[in-house]
Amino acid sequence: MxxxxxxxxxxxxxxxxxxxxxxxxxxxxxxxxxxxxxxxxxxxxxxxxxxxxxxxxxxxxxxxxxxxxxxxxxxxxxxxxxxxxxxxxxxxxxxxxxxxxxxxxxxxxxxxxxATTEDQIAYSWNYSLLVSEGPTRRALVPAPLHxxxxxxxxxxxxxxxxxxxxxxxxxxxxxxxxxxxxxxxxxxxxxxxxxxxxxxxxxxxxxxxxxxxxxxxxxxxxxxxxVFPIGDFDTELALVEAEAAAALERSGVPVPPSRDVLEVLVHVFRDLRSADGSGDRMQSVMSTAEAVSVAHAVGIKAWYLRGGEAAAGDIVDCMAGAAAKDNAEDLARLRRYLEQRAPKRKGRHWQDLHQARNLLPG
Structure with a gap:
């Protein structure tokens, strides 16, 4: 058979x-x-x-x-x-x-x-057929616009x-x-x-x-x-939660990050992209899509490296690449945020986030 x-x-x-x-x-x-x-x-x-x-x-x-x-x-x-x-x-x-x-x-x-060329937009040629037949309809390779x-x-x-x-x-x-x-x-x-x-x-x-x-x-x-960023916290949290859960399921992770951990993550992203005069506004893109990416990484790390649920401290380790890729000074801004602003928030998860600040490189 x-x-x-x-x-x-x-x-x-x-x-x-x-x-x-x-x-x-x-x-x-x-x-x-x-x-x-x-x-x-x-x-x-x-x-x-x-x-x-x-x-x-x-x-x-x-x-x-x-x-x-x-x-x-x-x-x-x-x-x-x-x-x-x-x-x-x-x-x-x-x-x-x-x-x-x-x-x-x-x-x-x-x-x-x-590196995008007009050939990639409109059309190109099958060079074997072009050499043997000349420019014919059969030799033309249509691109998306065509x-x-x-x-x-x-x-x-x-x-x-x-x-x-x-x-x-x-x-x-x-x-x-x-x-x-x-x-x-x-x-x-x-x-x-x-x-x-x-x-x-x-x-x-x-x-x-x-x-x-x-x-x-x-x-x-x-x-x-x-297209504007999402203005409402609850709406953004629900979106990050749904998208992260779907991404983790595709990655073979049956346990999505807890809502408490995701609340901390979304708060951090919203704080770091806001212009509130604190001096911590990131130059890097701290978008909802990046928050989903970090939540995905947090879930992967917790499941495949520890075999357990994600913790707020995992956010720091997974955010380092998101923070530093556009501007090295953003890493210092993230460190200052974790040292000065995170401890002022109430809750065990915020304390875990503060304690994990030493996971940042440098």
Whole structure:
């Protein structure tokens, strides 16, 4: 008898796979009008992102629902959507969720960076076929922009301001004229006209804006929406708790950090990113996403190294890398916070945090 090996688990499946049941339910029950080329209506897409307890749809993005409304309306027009904000404010997650709702596919993604080229955005060539046949449709290798326009799907462009200006401006014709030229090909293959449903969602960190500032012409083709950090402590704590538990489960850890430990962690992050005049505000990114990452590391350390539950003291050891990676002076700020402010908080976990300050390097 032939044995079939189990399907390997993905570390992070795309949104359309993680929430396939919810997407199928919303699509099946969707009777509202849909924009041309969309997989579902604006109302259903909004419900998919913000959630609905009565329908059994989980909330996936914590933020202002009106932001979701404006983003979806933008994508239903011929203007691109630009999500800007501090690092770790879930811009990429939001773009992924919107793409999954609108197109049923969030994988047409361009990751911006200093090494990103136009070939990685639009198209490249199979060089073996190019040499043997010349520039033919069979030799062309479509990149996300080519695929998105030809198939009528949303394309995600992450960290667009990290790309050189000439690479960014390759989006001008697709966004304005909705056409992509392939000058190497003749006839109808030499022009790709965007099908209904195509649009672009780009993201940019406010700390990176100015690295390669966008041209005025490209800015005019986007609607800009700012994604703000979570303002409410309880909301942020609930998000960190849920995301850390899910990450630890994927890592084989059955015991998530206790709520008391997570409360300390979220308080620390909120204190260190606030401008309260204490002088302890970190230059490094102390975002909700970083808090989830630290909570994940705390749970891993406690389970795999001690075989027990996490303690508040584990936070110090796991925060060192998050604090020092952008600015070495932040390590001193973190030490000062642990020495001077942590002891003023009441509770055993805060005392544990204070006692663990010597775990910091240096």
């Amino acid at each position: 032939t044995r079939t090996s189990p399907e390997p688990k993905l570390q992070r499946p795309p949104a359309e796979r993680r929430y396939a049941d919810e997407l199928a339910k919303l699509t099946a029950d969707d009777t509202a009008p849909r924009p041309p080329g969309w997989a579902m209506s604006l109302q259903a897409a909004r419900t998919f992102i913000v959630g609905d307890d009565k329908l059994g749809i989980a909330r996936k993005f914590v933020g202002d629902p009106s932001l979701i409304d404006r983003a979806l309306v933008t994508l239903a027009t011929n203007r691109g959507l630009m999500l800007v904000g501090d690092p770790g404010t879930a811009k990429s997650l939001l773009s992924e969720l919107i793409a999954a709702a609108v197109s049923g596919d969030s994988t047409l993604t361009i990751q911006g960076g200093a 695929q998105g326009m030809a198939e009528g799907r949303v394309v995600r462009f992450e960290e667009i301001t990290r790309c050189p200006l000439e690479v960014q401006d390759s989006l001008l014709s697709p966004l304005s004229d909705r056409v992509l030229a392939v000058p190497e090909l003749e006839g109808s293959d030499g022009m790709v006209f965007a099908r209904e449903g195509f649009n672009i969602i780009a993201t940019a960190n406010t700390r990176d804006r100015g690295v390669n500032e966008m041209s005025a012409a490209l800015k005019r083709r986007f609607n800009f929406e700012t």
